[in-house]
Every structure is written in structure tokens, then in C-alpha cells.
Amino acid sequence: xxxxYIVVVALLAFSIISAPMAAEASEDEKKDSxxxxxxxxxxxxxxxxxxxxxxxxxxxxxxxxxLVEVKVWKRAxxxxxxxxxxxxxxxxxxxxxxxxxLTLMVTEIFDRDTVRMRATYRSDYGYPEKYITERALVPASxxxxxxxxxxxxxxxxSGDEVKVTIIVRNVGNDTARDVALQDMPPxxxxxxxxxxxxxxxxxxxxxxxxxxxxxxxxxTEGEVTIPAMSARYADSKGTIYTESSSSxxxxxxxxxxxxxxxxxxxxxxxxxxxxGIINVSIRNEGDGSAYRVEVRGQLRSxxxxxxxxxxxxxxxxxxxxPGGRESYSAAVIGARSGSYVLDLKASYQGDGEAMxxxxxxxxxxxxxKFEYLYYLPIVPVVIIGIWLYRRYREYKY
Amino acid sequence: xLNVLMLGIxxxxxxxxxxxxxxxxxxxxxxSKYYSRQKxxxxxxxxxINTAVNDLKELxxxxxxxxxxxxxxxxxxxxxxxxKQGFWDNREMIMEEIEKRGDFDxxxxxxxxSGGTGSSFTPLIIHELKKRYNKITVVAVVVLPFRxxxxxxxxxxxxxxxxxxxxxxxxxxLVDNQYLKRLSGDIKTAYDRINDMVAERIxxxxxxxxxxxxxxxxxxxxxxxMRGGLRMGTLGFYESDKKTGSLTSAIDGSIKPGGLLYxxxxxxxxxxxxxxxxxxxxxxxxxxxxxxxxxxxxKIGQVFKGIVIxxxxxxxxxxxxxxxxxxxxxxxAQAAQAIQDEKGRKTRAKKQLDDxxxxxxxxxxxx
Numbered sequence: 206x207x208x209x210y211i212v213v214v215a216l217l218a219f220s221i222i223s224a225p226m227a228a229e230a231s232e233d234e235k236k237d238s239x240x241x242x243x244x245x246x247x248x249x250x251x252x253x254x255x256x257x258x259x260x261x262x263x264x265x266x267x268x269x270x271x272l273v274e275v276k277v278w279k280r281a282x283x284x285x286x287x288x289x290x291x292x293x294x295x296x297x298x299x300x301x302x303x304x305x306x307l308t309l310m311v312t313e314i315f316d317r318d319t320v321r322m323r324a325t326y327r328s329d330y331g332y333p334e335k336y337i338t339e340r341a342l343v344p345a346s347x348x349x350x351x352x353x354x355x356x357x358x359x360x361x362x363s364g365d366e367v368k369v370t371i372i373v374r375n376v377g378n379d380t381a382r383d384v385a386l387q388d389m390p391p392x393x394x395x396x397x398x399x400x401x402x403x404x405x406x407x408x409x410x411x412x413x414x415x416x417x418x419x420x421x422x423x424x425t426e427g428e429v430t431i432p433a434m435s436a437r438y439a440d441s442k443g444t445i446y447t448e449s450s451s452s453x454x455x456x457x458x459x460x461x462x463x464x465x466x467x468x469x470x471x472x473x474x475x476x477x478x479x480x481g482i483i484n485v486s487i488r489n490e491g492d493g494s495a496y497r498v499e500v501r502g503q504l505r506s507x508x509x510x511x512x513x514x515x516x517x518x519x520x521x522x523x524x525x526x527p528g529g530r531e532s533y534s535a536a537v538i539g540a541r542s543g544s545y546v547l548d549l550k551a552s553y554q555g556d557g558e559a560m561x562x563x564x565x566x567x568x569x570x571x572x573x574k575f576e577y578l579y580y581l582p583i584v585p586v587v588i589i590g591i592w593l594y595r596r597y598r599e600y601k602y
Numbered sequence: 603x604l605n606v607l608m609l610g611i612x613x614x615x616x617x618x619x620x621x622x623x624x625x626x627x628x629x630x631x632x633x634s635k636y637y638s639r640q641k642x643x644x645x646x647x648x649x650x651i652n653t654a655v656n657d658l659k660e661l662x663x664x665x666x667x668x669x670x671x672x673x674x675x676x677x678x679x680x681x682x683x684x685x686k687q688g689f690w691d692n693r694e695m696i697m698e699e700i701e702k703r704g705d706f707d708x709x710x711x712x713x714x715x716s717g718g719t720g721s722s723f724t725p726l727i728i729h730e731l732k733k734r735y736n737k738i739t740v741v742a743v744v745v746l747p748f749r750x751x752x753x754x755x756x757x758x759x760x761x762x763x764x765x766x767x768x769x770x771x772x773x774x775x776l777v778d779n780q781y782l783k784r785l786s787g788d789i790k791t792a793y794d795r796i797n798d799m800v801a802e803r804i805x806x807x808x809x810x811x812x813x814x815x816x817x818x819x820x821x822x823x824x825x826x827x828m829r830g831g832l833r834m835g836t837l838g839f840y841e842s843d844k845k846t847g848s849l850t851s852a853i854d855g856s857i858k859p860g861g862l863l864y865x866x867x868x869x870x871x872x873x874x875x876x877x878x879x880x881x882x883x884x885x886x887x888x889x890x891x892x893x894x895x896x897x898x899x900x901k902i903g904q905v906f907k908g909i910v911i912x913x914x915x916x917x918x919x920x921x922x923x924x925x926x927x928x929x930x931x932x933x934x935a936q937a938a939q940a941i942q943d944e945k946g947r948k949t950r951a952k953k954q955l956d957d958x959x960x961x962x963x964x965x966x967x968x969x
Binding site for chain 2: 597600602
């Protein structure tokens, strides 16, 4: 008991000695940590605990105007305040910092969902702690549009038609109002045929979608980016939203064109007075049909050294499809030795455009062969022999 | 244009015809027939007729189609009787061979008077020609034999000449081998020369009769000449050269004995004559020719003259018939003597044979 007494006395004595020192220290701390300032960021639907105060961001009213709506209330009290705060302006709540309340200031509005705020308050309220508000836990009734843009053929040829489909779907949980696709200037790479500019319904219910289709014809070549299509809409509160689709790339290849290739197989050198065959092959190596193909052959040289039957090289074909081939032959007669050039001209149409191809080839006529020339000296001998024999027979009795 | 038939009958006639054909080739070369053609002045058809095929084979310039062998005969051995029989047996065949050559204005029948075939065929062929061709002039070119050739030849010549005259031949051109053999030393060369001379003159005559003349003579004149006198005549020829002084001397040269085919004195013996002068115009003086012919006419009587303009020195052909043929009688006398001699030889031979056979008369062979 004595010991307990001693210990109590001792503790009492120590406390008497050390009490003024502790009071002096607590007073200093109260002076230094009485008011503190803390910055924090939070989103719509989130709240921050500062002591018993609760600061909840209910709405970003206007990013441009720097207005946000907050709800501040105090646990176990009647204090509750809804405020629309202006950016960069202090708002004293529940008496402000000097009276044990809060002083808040919106320092930055990041977007329609997130803001940064500065709170000044008594330090004993501790650090701000975030939490999810009950309002946030309940889904917000806002429309949400998804915009998609697609082309029916990402690789077309110049002159081909491209259909662009824009689908706007409301994936939100509220009706999208005043839905409008933003005007987009026409692309010079296309000639717009129908459905442009695209229009969709003015209002889209939850889960509803609308489609706008426009068609256009590629007129140039190259890779073209059809820009993203933006849809502007508003919710029931008149809040304006904008959603965009991704852009679409369309490759425009060159136009389909026929490409006529003429292959001529001239005859081997023709003997003097002999006959040769010219084989002509007309091939379409292009990717478009050649129409009204007219082939005309003409002997470039004058004279009658090479006789070509009139019109023998001339042919007409209504259509030669891509990869198609037409062949024919013509006969020539070499009347005199020499080298003769023949022109072959093909005119045709492809995709409304008149085209022409030419080629030339050479036909050689050999010199007259005198293979039996060595018989020539024999001829007079034979003639003389025959003559003499006839005379001999005439006078032989 | 004259249509001329030239027949060579028998060996001699064949050779003269061959010479004519050779002359028509324009050269004397043996090979001329191989490189040249016959060029006759008129349409001339030649035909060699013989009973001896070997004689026909010897011909060089006569075409085979112009040689006719009388079938089944191998010569007649100078026997005119056999020859005549051979002709009669093949008359149609022979005349058909002639007739298929067409129509003719004049025919020269060349033959030897002494051979077998020629002497026997010639009068008969002339007779047939006269009978079958209307108005044809037939002239016989008759070659008389060497007098010493033999008695048969002489008698053949005598009878043949008579027969020819009897068948109304328009004239006989005599060629006397006896007279002409002086031309060469050997007989063969003499024969060839004689044949050439006859050929040259006959062709000259044909050419002249068928040419446009400065002074005209024609076939009618020739026929008149040939039918004058004894209807026997001959041909004279002269070709002037630089040494020849004048046309008169050329004309004289053609009627001198040296230029004749039969020995005659034209001035004394000729009955009618035809003088044909051929040459370049500068050589032909018509007055001189006329005077020369007139001089001849005073001696002979009728002389036809023809002047043919042809490039070259003057050539003169004289054709004449004789009013008298002194050597003809001598020929016939020799022939008669030869016949008598032949007859005597035959009689003696027969008598010798009969005498020989008399030894075995009334005897039989014993074996």
C-alpha cells in the first residue's frame, strides 16, 4: 500500500512539475496547426471526408464558366449546404475556416467530371479522405451515344461507288435529345451521289439507334481518310454532349482500264514470189474490258513488192474482256525482194475513253534465188543438141 | 509466087536435087543443114525418087520426108523395062507422094538419060504430071552419059530421050557429062561440079522468074523459049568479076561454049533464047543490055530479056533451045551401034550356049 502510495505520489509530483511545460507545448501546436490547407481532386459522385464534414461533388455545371455544384454537410449536425461554386473563389461553409468550418475553393476544372479543389480548415480535422457518395452508387440518368462510321469497301477504284454508313446508338440510360451530326465539308476526292449530308433522328431513346447512309463516287486516286463523324446531343437537363466515331480510311485505286497488247509474229523471210503468214494476237492485259476494238493494218512502204490482201489484217472485236485474247492470221506474198514495214493500229474504248495502240513489224522478202543458174550454160547446149538431133533426124534416111 | 516442083529421079537426078537443096542452104558447107534453113526464092517442093534405097541414103541435104523409095525394088539394073514395070506397079503411090505436096506451076524433072530408074520413070512421070496437073509446065533436065560408059547406058539415053519427047514435055535442058567432064580431073569431082552448076542455074532461073524485074520475063516466056526448035536446049551462065569489062562481054560469056551445059554454037544452032541479067543497079545499063540482046536476036530470032535488080556484080543466065543438035545424031548413031553390038554379043553368047548344050543333047544324068 505504501508502495502504491509512493508511486501515486511520485506520479503526482512528476505531473505537477511537468504540467506547465506540456501546456506551453500544446498551446504552440494549437497555434501552428490550427488552420491547414489541403488540395485534392475528385469526381462527380465522389466525396471527401474532412473531420465530420463531408464535401460531395454533385455536378460540373460548366467547364467553360468554371461552375461546379457541391453538397457539403456535417455528420451529427444539421448542417447541409448545396452550393454552386465559382472557380477560384473561396466559399466559406459553416462559418468558414476561422469559425471551425470549411473554406473551399475550386482551383481547376479538368472536365465535366473531375475538378481539383482546395480546402482550408482546422488541422485537427485531419487529412481529406475520399469516398463514393450514395448518389454516385445510383446510375446517373444520362444519354450516351456511340457513333460509328464505316465504308462498305475500304479499297475501291476510281469511279467506283462507296457507301458510308453512320450508326448512332444510344447506349446511355436516358433519351438523347437534339441529336445532330456535325456538318463535315465534302471531300474533294469523292463526288457525292446521294444521302449527303447524313441526317439522323433528332431524338434517340435509350437503346435506340439510327443509321445514315450516303454514297459517293471516287474520282481521284490515293488513300483518303474519311474524318470522324461527331454527334452532338443533349440530356434531359440540357447538358450538351458530343461523341465522335473513329475515322475511316479508304484506298482509291486507279480506274479500271483495258490495256491492249498486240503481238505480231511476222513470217520468216519469204522467198521471192513466196507466201508468208502473219499471225496477230490481240491481248487485253488491263483490268477493264476493251470495247469496239478496231485493228487496222497498213503497209508502210509504197510499191507492190509485198502484196497484202486488202483488209487481211483488219479485224473488229466488240469486246475483249480482261485477260482475253483474240488471234487471227493474214497471208502476204513477196513479189520483190526487200524489207517491208507494216503498221498495225488498234483503237478501242474502255470506260468511255478512246484509246489506241500501235505496233510495227517487218517482213523481209528474200532475193530471187538462182539455184539452178548452173544449169544455164547447159540450156543452150541442150537446145543446140536438140536442134542438131532434130536436123539429123530430119535428114536421116 | 511460083509453085515449083523439083523431082530428082534415079541416082543422078537425086544428086542434082541434093545439090539444089544444098544450094538453098546458102553455103557449100556439109554442116550447113544443121545451122541454116533452106531459102528457096519461090515455094519449092523437092522430091527424090529412086528404086535403089542406097542411092537415097547417100543424099546429104535432102530431108528424109523428101526421099521416096519405090517399094520392093533394089534398083532396076539399068533395065528400062524393069523400071517401067516398077513405075506402073507403084504409079499411084508415087503420084500420091507428089500430089500431096500441092499444086504446081512448073516442074523440073531431073534425071540421067542413061540410068535405069531415071530413064524409065522420067517419061512416065512427065506424062502423069501433064495428065494430072492442068497447065503445068514440065521441063526435063536430062543428063547425057559419058559415051564410053557402056552400051546399055547409050541405048537407054537414046530411048529415054525419045520417050520424053513423045510425052509432050515442054522442053529438055540438056546436060552433057561427056562435055563437062573437062571441069575436073577425077570423075567424082566432075560429077559434083556438074551437079552444082545445074543446081545453081536452075535456082537462078526460078528466082528470076519469080522476081520483080526491071524488064519482065516470066514463066510464059520461059515456056515459049523451051517449046522452040527441037524443044531441047541448055543453060549458060556467067558471073562477072572485076576483070569483066562490060555487060555485053558478060552476056557473051553466058552463051559461049565454056558457060554452057551442053556443047552448042548458040549463034548458029539456037532457036529461041532468054537472057536474064541480075546485079546491082549501077552495073545494069539497060541500053547496053538491049543492044547486046538485039545483036543476039539478029542471029537467033526471038530473045527474051529479063533484068533483075539485086545487090552484087552482074550475073547472066542464058536459056535457049536449039534448032539443031549436031551431037544428038552422033549420040543416036553411037547408041544404035551399041545396040547392034549388044545384040551381036547376045546372039553369039546364045549360039555358044546352044552349041555347048548340044553336047549333052539326048543324054541323061547317070548316078
